[in-house]
Amino acid sequence: MIxxxxxxxxxxxxxxxxSFFVANALIAECIGGKLFSLELLLGRQPEPFSLLGEEGLTYTLTAGVLLWPLEFVMTDIVNEYYGPKAVRRISYIAVALICYAFLMFYMAISVPAERSFWIGSxxxxxxxxxxxxFMGVFGQGMWIIIGSLVAFLVAQILDVWVFHKIKKATxxxxxxxxxxxxxxxxxxVDSFIVLFIAFKIGRDWTWQRVLAISLVNYSYKAFMALVLTPVIYLVENRIEHYLGKNTTAAMKAAAMSNE
Known part of the structure; x- marks a missing residue:
């Protein structure tokens, strides 16, 4: 069998x-507690701007966005060759393992720390x-975790649906x-849901602030989606070379029929 x-x-x-999909999602969640300046990364000083009346906005992003664009590339690849059921299955597995990981993080935070050496090491x-x-790195707030997981699942399901609607037409x-x-x-949708749950519900942000920061985050994600479009063609080319044209054609047809 094996x-x-x-x-x-x-x-x-x-x-x-x-495996890559699940690992990527888990890593993105783990590093999501760090914020970084996109302007400084690009060698420029941040220049605050206003949007929807919200002042002082900059491109301050969670480190998780470094990996999430790859996650949606992987979603489209799996969707193309294995269909929506496969995408949903690995998405559920990813969410379950992320929940398990954070449970273990909180357990590790809760066990008594060794004080004679480790605390001041x-x-x-x-x-x-x-x-x-350790607590600052791994102890992300519960609302942030919930918001991120809900946004991820909803975005995955929506991505699958839109992908197949477009493919049926083209x-x-x-x-x-x-x-x-x-x-x-x-x-x-992902950009809005995560901020709505984590900061509108969790920290009582104003609607104005939630929408403004959602649009800033989305502009980065939209740009990366366009930049990574050639990667889809490159990966599909390598898959066709690996599996052969007949096999890939049969897989794509089966993926559509399994919607």
Missing amino acids: HNILNDKPTKLFIFLA QKEAGIPDMQAA GERKVWLRATGSTLVSQF
């Missing part, structure tokens, strides 16, 4: 894609309390339209 699985190229490809590096640092043509179009729609 030899048949390991020798079947479509199965091996799915295992690789699913990094004082020379500027970290006087390792327990506080057939095998215009890969860029269904891949980029589905990502643009799902990322807009």
Whole structure:
């Protein structure tokens, strides 16, 4: 049985894609507690601007956005060859493992810290309390976790739906339209939901602030979706080379029939 699985190229490809998808989602959630300046990353000083009446906005983003664009590329690839049921299945697995990971993080935070050495072991590096640092890195707020997970699931389901609606209308043509179009729609919803749950419900932000920051975040995600469009073609080309034209054509047809 295991030899048949390991020798079947479509199965091996799915295992690789699913593993990368789940790992990428988990890593993005883990590093999401860090905020960074996109302007400084690009070698420019932040220049605050206003949007919808909200002043002092800059491109301050969570580090998780470094990985999420790749996640939606992977969604489109899995959708193209294995269908929406496969995307939903690996999305549920990703959410379950993220929940498990955060449960383990909170357990690790709660166990008594070793005080004779570990607590002050990094004082020379500027970290006087390792327990506080550990809690700050891994102890993300519950509303942020809930918002991120709900936004991820809703965006995934929406991405699948839009992708197949476009593909039904265009057939095998215009890969860029269904891949980029589905990502643009799902990322807009994702950007709003996570801020609404984490900060409107969790911290009572105003609607004005939620919408303004959602649009700032979405502009980055939309730009990255366009930039990464050629990656879809590159990956599909490599998959066709790996599996063969007949196999990939059969997989795409089965993916559409399994909607």
